[in-house]
Amino acid sequence: MAERPSKPDDLNVIVATDCGSTTTKAILIEKKPEGYRQTFRGEAPTTVEAPFEDVTRGVLNAFAELEELSGRRILDGERIIYPAQGNVGVDIYVSTSSAGGGLQMMVAGVVKQMTAESAERAALGAGAIVMDVLAANDQRLPHQKIELIRRLRPDMVLLSGGTDGGTITHVVELAEFLAAANPRPRLGHDYKLPVIYAGNKAAREAVAERLAAKVELHATDNLRPVLERENLGPARTEIHELFLKHVMAQAPGYQKLMSWVGAPIMPTPAAVGHIMQTIAKRQGINLIGVDIGGATTDVFSVFGGTFNRTVSANLGMSYSISNVLAEAGLPNLLRWVPFDIDEMDLRDRIKNKMIRPTTVPHLLVELKVEQAIAREALRLAFAQHKALAVGLKGVQRERSISESFDQSMAGETIIDMRRLDLLVGSGGVLSHAPRRSQAAMLLIDSFQPEGVTRLAVDSIFMMPHLGVLAQVHEKAAEEVFVRDCLINLGTCVAMVNQGKPGAAAFDYALEAGGQTRRGSLAVGEMKLEPLGVGETAKLAVTPARGIDLGEGRGKALEATMHGGVVGVVFDARGRPLVVPEKNRAEIVNGWAKALGAYPG
Amino acid sequence: MAHAYTPGLRVTQRATVRKERRLPIAGQVLVQRGARVQAEDVVARAELPGDVATVNVVNLLGITPGEIHQFMLKKEGDAVGRDEPIAETRPWLKWLKTTVRSPVAGTVESVSAITGQVLVRMAPRPVELTAYLDGVVAEVAEREGVVVETHGAFVQGIFGVGGEVYGEVALAVDRPDASIGPGDLGAEFADKIVIAGNLVTSGVYERASALNVAALVCGGFHDSDLRRLLGYDLGVAITGHEDIQPILIVTEGFGPMAMAEATFELLKSHVGQRASANGATQIRAGVLRPEIIIPTREAASAPAVAEVAMVGLTQGSRVRIIREPGFGRIGNVTALPPAAVQIETESRVRVAKVQFPDGTTVTVPRANLEAIET
16 A cells, blocks of 8 residues: 655545534635635444444444545545545545543632633633632632542542642542542543643642542643633644544544544544634634534634633533423523414424434424524523633732722633634524524624624534544645635625614615715614625714724724625624514514515 | 335234343353343343542531541541441640541542542342343353344234333234223233233223233334323433333324234233233334344244344335325335325325225325335
């Protein structure tokens, strides 16, 4: 067999898979005269569980579909052909995985709002689902903590606590609880649970004394060496290494899969985070990405170069749809439904989707109900993200007099919607909405962008593939991301404060191709101006007195608008967005009509 | 392509059912391979490690962690009784003495000179595993558990609540679309698995509970009643651990829904026979549906449940519509157009044409069809 090319520039044909919990998705990326392009896509059911219990069966099936569609021979029997020559073979194969429930972790730290929160950020950023956060001050009694550790059966534990030279007692206490629980890993019975210790250096020895005999203990740099600084990198690297060495190695067929790939397999969310960081860095922008699935919703953000990821494990559109109702409450959900519906009927509909998660809305009213639920799932997931994407707590700061007045303090969210440049949505309910304007509406209603924000959806959810590819070829990943991954919806221009409903909000002039389109909005209205994909326009907005579009009250806004399949959306409903109770259905219908979101 | 339809629920008169009965931790298997067992028989037993009680001795005695060993009356590995002293100070004046007593009976597991904490492990908790089915022990995994095998009728529901029960099958309705009120249930239904028509209301459920009914099997149930029954909104469909009586098995879905004719007729043909039922449901990762198993004496010629391959939709397939419009209607597939078709929502999806017994035909997304396997 010929060797795989080793230099990035020699990679002309790339095949990538994402082994999801239900579907394995394969994409083909080829170097064309204009650069790297994603050309074909194939998929097959994931085969981690019985009766197959071998992930590579699903990968081979997805390759087979890719071969059929592209005409390229990728496989020689069950072997990948390297390198690419003409219409045969590929130069590299890379993959991500979230099959078998992804990476499930438990994290622990001394103070819930400090080291425990840093540990949570480290685990989430590494692509894990955090099953629980233990802390010395979490209000649970010792025996409750021990019982919890024993019951949860995570894939891995991240233990932190104490700054270097700080508390030892509390860290060792956590280690004692862990030892008493003697936890067993979720997969496999004949190996010890991996535990990463990333706390106070001075407590390493005492922690090892208590745990070394019972778990697979790995010590790494303290993730909070001083209160003023987080050092999450070493803990995340260790999580990835142990994920490959222990967790993946226990999953059926992964040993074989690991021998096929040309770069380490990444947990799917870690790969998405990686591509987001790469894009934010290369383009110098702040961005938020969301992936709403059937069971979970992931939110990613990069603000000022700081990356955060959260996963809302029980917010989703099928398996977890009923939990959206439970968490949001009926009134919040009903406010988005543009017609009257009986509560009992709505509850039964939601539960029926939960027990038959693969069904699709056939009637328009059912689509509207599902999109109402999606708004609440996205809103709640984003609220959780904002709560975790915060500055470091516990940091003492000297304040000037003006700072004391504006109540600014450490621990505030770093998500600033006025500084957000790009909002990217992904997942079936957004990527496959029958009209793109519905996706735009969902993103605007749930994230409530302020000022000027570009909107996009991931066409076929290829961010995981591009994230793992970025490890070996950043440029190829970025080119495909810009050309084929994103479908630009357009730009949203929104008020950042509230006004009196019905009063004048702002006038605008949109200049493109030598023509100027003018319009006005009243507070509470929405409006759409078409601006095609690849087109730009100059926008000048004059707000009414007291109205703020991000430049200050009553101050004019000038910006370049980027077009898309939807266009430029003007949103004069104000922030925070309040859905009026009076004439609710009529008003919500009016907003949808302004964007041409539904037929009729 | 991924299959775009829901594999049907199993409803069959003759099946071989194998149930793995596995201990949570290694223990003792009490039966031999080939032994005939009853559902209630204990087949394996284990002892779960006891709970741990923590005692912060240094705080209670007002000493430093490094001094703890000087004050301990018990050392690691020692047995202690409830309220037995485990540590005490030794002052000059006896009445100034402070004693720390164990809050539980158990064994001293650790004494920490860093945290000053003493952990006392309570006695192990025994767990016993029953056979669940009337059948034969087909396999024994030493120290881990057994596989019990039986032949008989097998019915899966779509959703359930509550764990394993056993009892005789009884009918409370004469038609699959009939509904009952609380007054229709009498003392004769105590300890039975009761087939209760198209909808069980909370009133019916409460009456059944008062009568000690073992299980209620129905076509539909309202989510608002489920919330009342559980005391919370069920967010994710992982059930089986609820301590409720009777358990509930819903065969069709939420809201009033006639039980599928085949399901009803099959259950009706086994009235008076002993059955095992389990409401446990898990819809994500390794789908688990609630079930009723009615063992029969004769060996089944049908394949084992786990070995039945999922069948795809073909022309002539008997299907049930599982989403509005027409939720619950049963018909036959007359065509499977290969190209995607635009539906009312403007989505383009793959569809099937379904003909109902009255001769009318509708076009339905394939994702909204469930093959009825028999």
